[in-house]
Amino acid sequence: MKELLKDRIDRWASLLFISIAIGVVVSGLDVLFGRVLLSLIATSHELMPWIPLLLGPAGIVFMFIFLRYGKESTQGMNLIFRAGHGEDVDIPKRMVLFVTIGTWITHFFGGSAGREGVAIQIGGTIGQWFGSLSKRIDRREFVVIGMAAGFSGLFQTPIAAIFFALEVLVIGHMRYQVLIPTLVASFIASNLSHVLGLEKFHFEIVPDLTLTPLVLIKLAICGIAFGLCGALFAYLLKQSKSFTQRLFPNPLWRIFIVGVLAGGLIILFFQGRYASLGMNLIEGTFALESITSYDWLLKLLLTVLTLSAGFQGGEVTPLFAIGTTLGVVLASVLGLPVLLVAALGYASVFGSATNTVLAPVFIGAEVFGYETLPFFFIVCAFSYAFNFNQSIYGQQKIAWLTEK
Template sequence: MQHTSEPIRTNTRGRRALRLRRYRYVGFSRRVWQRRAVFLLGAIFVGLAAVGFAKLSDKAQALYYAILNQWHWLPLVMTPLGFVALAYVTARWFPAAAGSGIPQVIAARASSNPAHRQSLLGWQTMIAKIVMTALALVVGASVGREGPTVQVGASVMFAVASFAGIGRHNGLVLAGSAAGIAAAFNAPIAGILFAIEELAKSFAGRINDIVIASVAIAGGVSWLILGNYAYFGEVSAQMIRAADWSAVPICAAIGGVMGGLFSRSLITITRRPPSFIAALRKEPAVFAGICGLIVAILSIATAGYASGNGYGETRAGLLLGEQLPFWYGPSKLIATMLSSASGIPGGLFSPSLAVGSGLGSMLTPVVTFVDPRALMLLMTVGYFAAVVQAPLTAVVIVMEMTSDRNMVVPLMATALLAAGISRLISRQPLYHALSHAYAPKPQHKEASPSRAS
């Protein structure tokens, strides 16, 4: 037995020594340090881009409200024409800048063709995304900048990696997307979870460090410029009595159904539209103009509530417990649906949170025994989790945006139930379903290097 075990111990020591030499080699490898420098520089740029995008979007939205207050009926002309112009420019020159940007990132990560990835994440698309999302807010669309910031973050990392000559982009693209979420919401943990739960749909251990580091750096840049703030302010909602917990299944059911219907409807309109909508979509500018006209009517009828990202209204409801108009949630849902389906650039994150808070506010006169802020928080997370079918991300985003740790368990229960109900209505997650539109075209399906993770 001694003669048999000695070679085994010798081989084990030899393998350990070999692994140690490899780790030492990798630690001092010029290529490894080049990749580290690339993601460090890229993460800083993502943070700067996210902050600049946020400031531009805020000014754009303020400009629309100033126009609406000064010329009340002007949106009836400005909004449809703006939708037409944005949809035409997007379809004609920047097709990868349409919509949220998250489906494009998913498609880019699934693609093994460099030219196809470049078309989805190139610098031209990134600039067009920023400019045209801001213009969409100027003309009164119900869009947000948080989803587009995901594509901007991925594009920044892709550009920096391409400039440095690094061919393995997948990990850096994922890290850039996570950093974009972290910087947009000042929610670093949500950025990491979003990368795992929504974009990757799995956890790859070898990209763990780069994702976390990119999130920390981009979030740090945002923190240095904007300060350490909670996106919606510090909310202090509580559920103390046992009866308060009855709000969890109520909000999960309503949020799950409404979010699932929104997701399924948007997928249907964009991918499998009924014949009359399909006929309209053959003329993208005409379809966008009709969507813009309806959004304009809703905006005028609601004194601007239906337009924009809904940040102010959501903050007033969650932070101050103010009751929103009963029509706010439904009108915001319709305006967001039409803005997203029209083909113009713009995201769903903030408008979806606004819809959720509006639906929660509708319940406050009925469910009077629950703190209105708690009710709106539960409905916000339930509806958002149902739309994106990413419950953990929804919980952490809402928790970090409100700095509220008292509601963690109710929020988790509501998000999981709502996402489950949504899956019964819409089998495929929204962003993954929409990503099929950005799959490689025939000219991109040529032989290409194998995909790297």
């Protein structure tokens, strides 16, 4: 009994110690990545509208170097998921360098993409590396811990990051055995990145809305619409990547030609309104600036086009923008408060496209205030139910399908 207790204490001590280290290191890398990224985006906006003309040429230069020296890093998020599933794969540390620089290039030249892909890949890479120092604990547990730290350090939504890491690898199977170390790493990364000056988007909403039967029906309609939107994004991204790979089997030609097309369209559609992360659309919505009925669709299509070319980045922040601007449209149609529905779209389209439900509920609460939690729970539940198991993550597994 004493030996069993000692073994358990030693295991937990190792887990917590390494989790603290993961939170600190990943947060520092997130801050470096995030602050440089925001600076490059600001410079890019000053060079609009012509800078996206160089998106294709910049892409081919990066892709040449990436293919030559990146090795397994070129598998990107798929490699992180494979490691998280317990496959015997080593995530190369060079992945951190390549995905970081690649994403900086994407955004400097105006590509419509996100940034969470970098944070999750940084976290997964560092997590597995620290995990290799412990011979007694499964390395995939540290991949999950690192993913949470990466997400939390970038967005400073620690609870959402915890649930995202626990649920995204296998839908329907939560890894509660690493809940405490994941919590530790996530909160350390979030608080440290804040101390180090990384910006967080936050907008407090006080919902002036009673949950009457009619309001519940309207919220359900919103959730269904957001779910279909997220599913559409995930489906089009998968199909677009497959189509461009068949059309241009050579990744160098693919990123150049599709990059030139994407850059031209980004200039054509309102001189860069849909470039980069989409924070201009999000901040414009909550500042009550004019949002058109097609902002969400153009942002969706240009993000799909940019990512299908092979540019680095991610999908989540554009999904926030797509959901926010679609929420403005739905609010006007259904007669609901505009800012509340925009906030609901911010979280639930992300949840639909990633095929997660708890993470978007809490990201909504952490960004917009916990008074909104019941509204996020209702809308994200319907959004999740109507995404038809679509996901932006090709290696994501679904428990009840793999059990058959």
